[in-house]
Amino acid sequence: MSNDIRIKNGxxxxxxxxxENIIKxxxxxxxxxLNPSDFHLITPKMVVKVGDKIKSGETVFYSKSNxxxxxxxxxxxxxxxIVRGAKRRxxxxxxDCDKEQKSINHNFSKFxxxxxxxxxxxxxxxGCWPFIKQRPYDVIANPHKEPKSIFVSTLNTAxxxxxxxxxxxxxxxxxxxxxxxxxxxTEGDLNICVEKNHNSFINxxxxxxxxxxxxxxxxxxxxxxxHHIDPINSGEKVWVVGAEDVxxxxxxxxxxxxxxxxxxxxxxxxxxxxxxxxxxxxxxxxGIIEDAGIDxxxxxxYINGDVLSGRIVDKDNYLGFYNNTLSILREGNNYKMFxxxxxINNKVPSIYKTSFSWLFPNKKYDLDTNLNGEERAFVVTGExxxxxxxxxxxxxxxxxxxxxxxxxxxxxxxxxxxPEDFAxxxxxxxxxxxxxxxxxxxxxxxxxxxx
Amino acid sequence: MNIxxxxxxxxxxxxxxxxxxxxAPAVNAFDTFLYVPNHTTKHGSHIRDGVDLKxxxxxxxxxxxxxxxxxxxxxxxxxxxxxGTDFTxxxxxxxxxxxxxPMIAVSYIxxxxxxxxxxxxxxxxxxxxxxxxxxxxxMIMPVDIPLWMVAVxxxxxxxxxxxxxxxxxxxxxxxxxxxRAFAFFxxxxxxxxxxxxxxxxxxxxxxxxxxxLGMLASGETAVPYDISQMFYGGIPGSIxxxxxxxxxxxxxxxxxxxxxxxxxxxxxxxxAALTGWLFNLxxxxxxxxxxxxxxxIVGGFAFGVVFMATDPVSAAQTTxxxxxxxxxxxxxxxxxxxxxxxxxxxxxxxILLMNIFAPTIDHxxxxxxxxxxxxxxxxxxxxxx
Numbered sequence: 001m002s003n004d005i006r007i008k009n010g011x012x013x014x015x016x017x018x019x020e021n022i023i024k025x026x027x028x029x030x031x032x033x034l035n036p037s038d039f040h041l042i043t044p045k046m047v048v049k050v051g052d053k054i055k056s057g058e059t060v061f062y063s064k065s066n067x068x069x070x071x072x073x074x075x076x077x078x079x080x081x082i083v084r085g086a087k088r089r090x091x092x093x094x095x096d097c098d099k100e101q102k103s104i105n106h107n108f109s110k111f112x113x114x115x116x117x118x119x120x121x122x123x124x125x126x127g128c129w130p131f132i133k134q135r136p137y138d139v140i141a142n143p144h145k146e147p148k149s150i151f152v153s154t155l156n157t158a159x160x161x162x163x164x165x166x167x168x169x170x171x172x173x174x175x176x177x178x179x180x181x182x183x184x185x186t187e188g189d190l191n192i193c194v195e196k197n198h199n200s201f202i203n204x205x206x207x208x209x210x211x212x213x214x215x216x217x218x219x220x221x222x223x224x225x226x227h228h229i230d231p232i233n234s235g236e237k238v239w240v241v242g243a244e245d246v247x248x249x250x251x252x253x254x255x256x257x258x259x260x261x262x263x264x265x266x267x268x269x270x271x272x273x274x275x276x277x278x279x280x281x282x283x284x285x286x287g288i289i290e291d292a293g294i295d296x297x298x299x300x301x302y303i304n305g306d307v308l309s310g311r312i313v314d315k316d317n318y319l320g321f322y323n324n325t326l327s328i329l330r331e332g333n334n335y336k337m338f339x340x341x342x343x344i345n346n347k348v349p350s351i352y353k354t355s356f357s358w359l360f361p362n363k364k365y366d367l368d369t370n371l372n373g374e375e376r377a378f379v380v381t382g383e384x385x386x387x388x389x390x391x392x393x394x395x396x397x398x399x400x401x402x403x404x405x406x407x408x409x410x411x412x413x414x415x416x417x418x419p420e421d422f423a424x425x426x427x428x429x430x431x432x433x434x435x436x437x438x439x440x441x442x443x444x445x446x447x448x449x450x451x
Numbered sequence: 452m453n454i455x456x457x458x459x460x461x462x463x464x465x466x467x468x469x470x471x472x473x474x475a476p477a478v479n480a481f482d483t484f485l486y487v488p489n490h491t492t493k494h495g496s497h498i499r500d501g502v503d504l505k506x507x508x509x510x511x512x513x514x515x516x517x518x519x520x521x522x523x524x525x526x527x528x529x530x531x532x533x534x535g536t537d538f539t540x541x542x543x544x545x546x547x548x549x550x551x552x553p554m555i556a557v558s559y560i561x562x563x564x565x566x567x568x569x570x571x572x573x574x575x576x577x578x579x580x581x582x583x584x585x586x587x588x589x590m591i592m593p594v595d596i597p598l599w600m601v602a603v604x605x606x607x608x609x610x611x612x613x614x615x616x617x618x619x620x621x622x623x624x625x626x627x628x629x630x631r632a633f634a635f636f637x638x639x640x641x642x643x644x645x646x647x648x649x650x651x652x653x654x655x656x657x658x659x660x661x662x663x664l665g666m667l668a669s670g671e672t673a674v675p676y677d678i679s680q681m682f683y684g685g686i687p688g689s690i691x692x693x694x695x696x697x698x699x700x701x702x703x704x705x706x707x708x709x710x711x712x713x714x715x716x717x718x719x720x721x722x723a724a725l726t727g728w729l730f731n732l733x734x735x736x737x738x739x740x741x742x743x744x745x746x747x748i749v750g751g752f753a754f755g756v757v758f759m760a761t762d763p764v765s766a767a768q769t770t771x772x773x774x775x776x777x778x779x780x781x782x783x784x785x786x787x788x789x790x791x792x793x794x795x796x797x798x799x800x801x802i803l804l805m806n807i808f809a810p811t812i813d814h815x816x817x818x819x820x821x822x823x824x825x826x827x828x829x830x831x832x833x834x835x836x
Contacts, residue, residue: 339487340505348501373503377620426496
């Protein structure tokens, strides 16, 4: 069964450097990292020390607030370093990889007969649980709660981000197995959103609800899809799993091993060969960015994730846990003389027709990270609604988040949003409002006050 | 040394932790006027749209220019055609410029001084909003108003109308209209009658001129202007409000660039046209039987609706709210014109009134959304039970 959803409010930002349909196998990384900041609000409790030998799938740390949620090593090797910051907060765990990979073997041969509890235990013990995230709040799901439904989005609509269909076509069987596993976790629907008019193999999967959705960012955001299909009321939980993560869960049950491979799209205007690389979660960036033809001497910004909602990473550091896209942009720390005069600076696209850039709707832009202005108070109204396809008042919600009014936030729909849904508002705000940051802080306030 | 380096040297003592750090907003205002700063994105989206408040505000100013230029010309035109001497367009523009430019200068100097002072005092950057307000205020004043009254009105508008509420983005009333309303009630003899609308009328006996709405309010039946004069703007009135044509050019710029809300503009026109048409049917006095279409092109209606009612801060902020707000602005404008002969010009009071009601309109629009969400929850709970 499939349903159609049409998203009207959104924005297409044409950037140079979209990834080409080439999947390359990256050389096995020399080292990988686990970065606790990928797991929002998780305080790691370490199981291993520096120098310990570890197999892939062995626990590196678990969550201090819920010891069932374990975070496992993606490779076998030696704990090279545990980087700590202020107040001894753990910033990163670096693992040097062995030449010969050894992994923990689980016996999941009868997984098709597993009960819900057995599946949850298997996911928790194998290190696959962190792939399952929860809305509201956009955090790792609580295994003791039951979701009313599960959502998987198989389209990425953010500019120059990875095309998930290309990634999934490589691992159809694993994806189908993963969906079968997830289906046992909820009494409700398992919803998969696919791009409209794409005849993908997903339409053939049984026991799921497939929704066709038009590709207009942010229609690929799972939050937008939930809002239109099965909106979250206060007290309800919905679980969401990334498309490739479903395949990784499938692979775990098919092979009995935790081997978190990651297909990563390296994209962005400064990338010479924007394409896909098959590598391991948390791999060192260096080998990949070198191969993609990036001049690392330039002043560039490396982003784990897409250009709208990803996180800054140093070029000497590592891939994130969840992202399928590694975006690279030029840093825009340069001045533009009289850059604010309308109709002069046409190199930057705009939702307003105050430059001539709108005359070339198909032109691809080489945007940098310049703010193109300064932060100001909320002044212009109506622009947020144009890029926010939910029946929620975004500006009013942001203002309530800033003032920390919990009841109003709840009434205005805080449970239905995640920071990434506000990414286009960040982008298009003429007052340069940091909407994603405000929403994240609002969600964190809700977690601490309401839970 | 290029300009950028010179600026950086000048800015040095105003940097973080330096001696004059407190005055940084003032220096930054000039610096960011010359250069879009080198700030890069720190949180959230890594790329940003090319638009910023400077750009939107400058777009509004560009949209205001046709009306301003025509207003300057019309000031001279009204004067010379009344004293009866031969004159050229150049003469008219020169006469108008000598009258209008000092008012603009006073408005900017007084207003920006207060803005800068508050920015330094409060430690935030200088907002661009006053660039528009400062130009609007002289444009909606009668041409002969003394400069000190402009200064006092500006000071009142910025201090009480804006800064008292917390500065740009927080004000409830449109600051430019606040200035005009202040002058209107504080110095009524300079703001109405038949001796204020034409340049030098108060000094030269031979010159007088009443606005069309003023004539109608005092019961005159024969309006000595035809519809094309009303539309093109060769009539007495506040400096830049007279030409509907020039205001329309500005409206097109605002709508086309997306900076001004077409919903508010269209809503107001519909509201005013409908109300005017209903009064035409009634026709009890001169203003009631004044053709509904003429209502749209005389007085400050067009100017107010395009440039004042659309002020995003003081207008309704929700999409539905904008329609309601616009319709009511139009409705009240005609109501005040027709029923209140003491105030023949209704648009100023109509917009100020709706500024006050805009948050209430938004409140009910948002409340409807909240109720929808609550009902959804109740429905789901029922289903489960």
